[in-house]
Amino acid sequence: MRLHRLDLTAFGPFGGTQSxxxxxxxxxxxxxxxxxxxxxxxxxxxxxxxxxxxxVPGARQSGQGxxxxxxxxxxxxxxxxxxxxxxxxxxxxxxxxxxxxxxxRRGTGTxxxxxxxxxxxxxxxxxxxxxxxxxxxxxxxxxxxxxxxxREQFCQVVLLPQGDFARFLRADAEARGRLLGRLFDTxxxxxxxxxxxxxxxxxxxxxxxxxxxxxxxxxxxxxxxxDAMELPEAAPGEPGLAEAVLSAAAVARxxxxxxxxxxxxxxxxxxxAQATAERxxxxxxxxxxxxxxxxxxxxxxARLAERADDHREARERRERARRAETVAPALELRDATDTEHxxxxxxxTHARARxxxxxxxxxxxxxxxxxxxxxxxxxxxxxxxxxxxxxxALVAERATLDRQDSDDEDLRHDAETWLDDWEQTRxxxxxxxxxxxxxxxxxxxxxxxxxxxxxxxxxxRDRDRLTADADAARQRTLTAAEEAVTARDHWLRLKEQRLxxxxxxxxxxxxxxxxCAVCGATEHPAPARxxxxxxxxxxxxxxxxxxxxxxxxxxxxxxxxxxxxTALAAATEEAGxxxxxxxxxxxxxxxxxxxxxxxxxxxxxxAQEALRRAEAEREQRAEARQQAALxxxxxxxxxxxxDRELATLEEELAQARAGADSVAxxxxxxxxxxxxxxxxxxxxRTAEDTARRLKDADARLADAAFRAGFDTPGEAAAALxxxxxxxxxxxxxxxxxxxxxxxxxxxxxxxxxxASRRPDADLPAAxxxxxxxxxxxxxxxxxxxxxxxxxxxxxRLSVRVTDAVRRLAPLREEYTRVARLAALAAGTxxxxxxxxxxxxxxxxxxxxxxxxAATARLRQMSSGRYTLVHSDDRTGRGRSGLGLHVVDAWxxxxxxxxxxxxxxxxxxxxxxxxxxxxxxxxxxxGVRLDTLFIDEGFGSLDEHTLDEVLDVLDSLxxxxxxxxxxxxxxxxxxxxxxxxxxxxxxxxxxxxxxGAG
Numbered sequence: 002m003r004l005h006r007l008d009l010t011a012f013g014p015f016g017g018t019q020s021x022x023x024x025x026x027x028x029x030x031x032x033x034x035x036x037x038x039x040x041x042x043x044x045x046x047x048x049x050x051x052x053x054x055x056x057v058p059g060a061r062q063s064g065q066g067x068x069x070x071x072x073x074x075x076x077x078x079x080x081x082x083x084x085x086x087x088x089x090x091x092x093x094x095x096x097x098x099x100x101x102x103x104x105x106r107r108g109t110g111t112x113x114x115x116x117x118x119x120x121x122x123x124x125x126x127x128x129x130x131x132x133x134x135x136x137x138x139x140x141x142x143x144x145x146x147x148x149x150x151x152r153e154q155f156c157q158v159v160l161l162p163q164g165d166f167a168r169f170l171r172a173d174a175e176a177r178g179r180l181l182g183r184l185f186d187t188x189x190x191x192x193x194x195x196x197x198x199x200x201x202x203x204x205x206x207x208x209x210x211x212x213x214x215x216x217x218x219x220x221x222x223x224x225x226x227x228d229a230m231e232l233p234e235a236a237p238g239e240p241g242l243a244e245a246v247l248s249a250a251a252v253a254r255x256x257x258x259x260x261x262x263x264x265x266x267x268x269x270x271x272x273x274a275q276a277t278a279e280r281x282x283x284x285x286x287x288x289x290x291x292x293x294x295x296x297x298x299x300x301x302x303a304r305l306a307e308r309a310d311d312h313r314e315a316r317e318r319r320e321r322a323r324r325a326e327t328v329a330p331a332l333e334l335r336d337a338t339d340t341e342h343x344x345x346x347x348x349x350t351h352a353r354a355r356x357x358x359x360x361x362x363x364x365x366x367x368x369x370x371x372x373x374x375x376x377x378x379x380x381x382x383x384x385x386x387x388x389x390x391x392x393x394a395l396v397a398e399r400a401t402l403d404r405q406d407s408d409d410e411d412l413r414h415d416a417e418t419w420l421d422d423w424e425q426t427r428x429x430x431x432x433x434x435x436x437x438x439x440x441x442x443x444x445x446x447x448x449x450x451x452x453x454x455x456x457x458x459x460x461x462r463d464r465d466r467l468t469a470d471a472d473a474a475r476q477r478t479l480t481a482a483e484e485a486v487t488a489r490d491h492w493l494r495l496k497e498q499r500l501x502x503x504x505x506x507x508x509x510x511x512x513x514x515x516x517c518a519v520c521g522a523t524e525h526p527a528p529a530r531x532x533x534x535x536x537x538x539x540x541x542x543x544x545x546x547x548x549x550x551x552x553x554x555x556x557x558x559x560x561x562x563x564x565x566x567t568a569l570a571a572a573t574e575e576a577g578x579x580x581x582x583x584x585x586x587x588x589x590x591x592x593x594x595x596x597x598x599x600x601x602x603x604x605x606x607x608a609q610e611a612l613r614r615a616e617a618e619r620e621q622r623a624e625a626r627q628q629a630a631l632x633x634x635x636x637x638x639x640x641x642x643x644d645r646e647l648a649t650l651e652e653e654l655a656q657a658r659a660g661a662d663s664v665a666x667x668x669x670x671x672x673x674x675x676x677x678x679x680x681x682x683x684x685x686r687t688a689e690d691t692a693r694r695l696k697d698a699d700a701r702l703a704d705a706a707f708r709a710g711f712d713t714p715g716e717a718a719a720a721l722x723x724x725x726x727x728x729x730x731x732x733x734x735x736x737x738x739x740x741x742x743x744x745x746x747x748x749x750x751x752x753x754x755x756a757s758r759r760p761d762a763d764l765p766a767a768x769x770x771x772x773x774x775x776x777x778x779x780x781x782x783x784x785x786x787x788x789x790x791x792x793x794x795x796x797r798l799s800v801r802v803t804d805a806v807r808r809l810a811p812l813r814e815e816y817t818r819v820a821r822l823a824a825l826a827a828g829t830x831x832x833x834x835x836x837x838x839x840x841x842x843x844x845x846x847x848x849x850x851x852x853x854a855a856t857a858r859l860r861q862m863s864s865g866r867y868t869l870v871h872s873d874d875r876t877g878r879g880r881s882g883l884g885l886h887v888v889d890a891w892x893x894x895x896x897x898x899x900x901x902x903x904x905x906x907x908x909x910x911x912x913x914x915x916x917x918x919x920x921x922x923x924x925x926x927g928v929r930l931d932t933l934f935i936d937e938g939f940g941s942l943d944e945h946t947l948d949e950v951l952d953v954l955d956s957l958x959x960x961x962x963x964x965x966x967x968x969x970x971x972x973x974x975x976x977x978x979x980x981x982x983x984x985x986x987x988x989x990x991x992x993x994x995x996g997a998g
Contacts, residue, residue: 032966
């Protein structure tokens with residue numbers, strides 16, 4: 002991979018657009034990236050990483066978008082990074098733009114533009130660029146595939162952070178393992194460890210579950226076998242559990258078979274005894290049945306003899322009832338006719354009781370004639386009814402006219418009263434409108450004066466505050482100027498002292514046999530010596546930094562003072578010389594007058610609306626008064642007509658009422674009279690008709706009773722039976738006949754008669770003997786069933802246990818094998834003497850390669866003194882495999898890398914970083930890395946060691962490789978001619994290239 006060009010816009014500290022031509026810088030093979038602290042040296046490397054992977058390295062990747070954008074950039078300038086590079090023989094250009102918050106083109110506020118990325122490839126044949134992708138994901142996958150490295154690997158291999166490798170040298174095995182694991186991606190080996198552990202746990206779980214199921218079956222067998230089986234003492238997962246369960250199951254099955262044989266014999270004896278008892282019980286029951294039946298038959302015969310008279314009486318009653326049934330129709334007809342006659346006589350009595358005394362004894366014809374006369378009088382009153390209804394309507398209409406006259410009179414009176422006060426009301430409302438209009442004008446004038454007074458008051462207050470601030474700013478400016486002069490004098494004095502003793506500083510680096518940098522001599526007979534007050538370069542640079550900070554503080558104080566005095570002049574021009582208190586009183590007076598004027602002006606609309614409503618009400622009341630007068634005049638003629646018609650109708654109705662209060666009352670009387678007369682006539686006719694029919698029914702009943710053989714109808718009625726009594730009598734006769742036949746048949750049975758002559762049967766004793774035999778049989782059968790069921794269940798469980806033991810055998814073998822592999826991979830096995838995990842073992846091999854590659858450069862940097870070696874020894878209680886030691890050729894001893902000095906740690910970590918870069922590059926598929934960056938750390942080296950390190954770095958240019966050193970060490974500026982300088986100022990940092998070509 003070779004970098005050609007980098008373009009930055011609004012990125013990090015770079016507010017504008019900056020470009021880096023890596024082709025010019027790489028021409029020298031070694032170039033320097035330098036600048037003051039915080040200028041943005043690391044931001045150049047961040048831009049390279051962001052262009053390739055879309056994120057910045059390590060802890061600096063706090064997010065995207067606003068965190069990458071320069072604070073110095075203009076609002077409309079978008080952040081962009083463009084990188085031109087060659088990788089795997091392909092010339093590519095990557096452009097990335099993070100999300101951008103910009104002002105809206107229309108309206109106020111801001112909007113966010115999405116992030117954009119693009120990838121182009123240069124077509125050598127066509128001499129043009131062609132687009133490959135604009136997808137963030139596709140570009141990231143393409144770059145990662147071409148480089149063969151992740152972002153973390155790229156930052157460790159191409160952007161060599163020396164601080165990380167210094168910590169790597171001093172770190173323990175776990176910390177080294179984490180870094181190497183990220184670089185060499187050994188997750189697959191850790192995943193193998195994890196998978197083996199999971200398989201061990203799974204196999205162990207299956208074995209334990211199988212043993213638990215086996216032990217559960219053993220518990221079931223013990224429950225079935227009872228005391229005949231003892232449970233094994235082994236727990237799930239322990240060896241010997243299966244053999245113990247199988248042995249206990251065999252003993253339980255043998256015991257169950259013996260118990261089944263005993264139960265079979267006991268059952269056979271119980272069955273024989275039960276059969277004998279059942280036969281004896283059957284014979285006893287039959288004898289008992291015959292004896293009981295013969296005795297019962299004799300008792301029934303005695304009861305029949307006692308009830309013979311009742312039976313003869315019942316037969317005679319049934320015969321009388323049959324003869325009385327021929328008289329029943331005549332009896333029913335006579336009873337119905339008698340009931341009807343009594344109802345008719347009662348109705349006649351009630352009807353005559355409501356008649357006048359003159360008609361109380363009248364016949365049906367006389368009553369009918371009186372009813373017709375009442376109906377004729379009622380028909381004559383129909384016209385009088387219509388006249389009475391008309392009279393009611395006329396009275397209501399006359400009352401309505403009177404009510405309307407009263408309402409119109411009240412309306413006219415109210416309207417005239419209101420109109421009498423109209424002129425005064427209109428004058429008052431008009432005064433309110435005029436007052437509000439004048440207040441509106443006054444409020445507008447006072448508003449303008451109030452705003453001007455408030456501006457002057459604010460300016461006066463700013464004037465008073467800024468006057469004090471200007472004095473304080475002037476004092477701070479004078480103090481900063483004095484401090485800047487003092488710091489500069491101190492720096493110049495130290496610089497002069499250092500120049501006076503520079504010979505001693507140069508002599509400190511002289512070595513016999515090596516030429517002097519000043520005169521070129523190889524012999525140094527009398528080198529200068531540093532005195533006690535010698536000023537070195539660090540002290541001079543510290544004083545220079547102090548002087549620069551003092552100058553910056555003085556410039557800031559002067560700028561602040563100028564800003565304050567500008568604001569003071571503007572405030573004084575606005576407020577004038579008037580005191581602030583006077584301006585405040587004036588503003589408060591205007592504010593109060595403006596508030597009062599606005600309060601009066603706010604009533605303008607209400608006053609105008611009240612005047613408009615009053616004028617509308619005046620027109621409505623005048624119109625209402627006129628309409629009321631017109632309606633009153635129109636009602637005079639109507640009232641006269643109604644009075645004449647009322648007089649005529651009163652005269653007619655007086656005759657029709659005939660002393661009643663109303664025609665309706667008289668008509669009601671006539672209606673009730675006609676109704677009573679009609680009802681009475683009908684009741685008389687009905688009573689006469691029912692009397693004739695009752696006499697006929699009595700004659701027919703007497704004739705029917707005589708023909709049926711009864712002396713009187715009453716005897717026939719007494720002999721009748723209803724359906725229920727007839728059925729009950731017939732049932733009693735049938736029961737007598739059936740009982741008599743059954744008794745004769747029972748006394749004729751020879752078996753029953755013979756049984757009655759034998760001794761009485763003892764049925765309870767026979768039943769008890771049979772019950773005892775049946776109980777003993779059930780107990781024997783239950784015992785036999787229990788023994789058979791126990792044996793069958795034990796056989797089934799034994800087969801199940803045997804199958805489970807057979808299935809568990811390969812599981813136990815698998816668990817043993819997997820457990821050994823998992824323990825070996827995890828470093829916990831006794832076979833793993835160094836307790837190395839599988840991932841640590843692979844990383845140890847990689848670390849051994851890195852140490853070998855680093856040693857080739859470390860020997861050159863240390864003049865053959867130091868060698869890095871990998872160690873498999875354990876440290877403390879931890880695991881082994883990732884130890885790193887340094888061998889000192891001067892002493893021949895191996896020691897820990899933590900004992901190296903600061904300079905030794907730097908070039909050791911640099912050698913380790915370069916070696917790691919070589920190994921990771923080979924691991925990534927041998928991708929050629931033509932551009933490398935080394936970040937900081939050179940300030941801890943002496944001159945000789947720095948030369949050795951630069952020689953090693955210079956050797957990296959083999960096969961056209963270039964190395965960029967990121968440092969602010971001044972000596973490197975003299976030794977490395979190709980430079981990229983980062984210059985910072987108030988408007989943001991800029992880049993300058995020089996010495997390249």
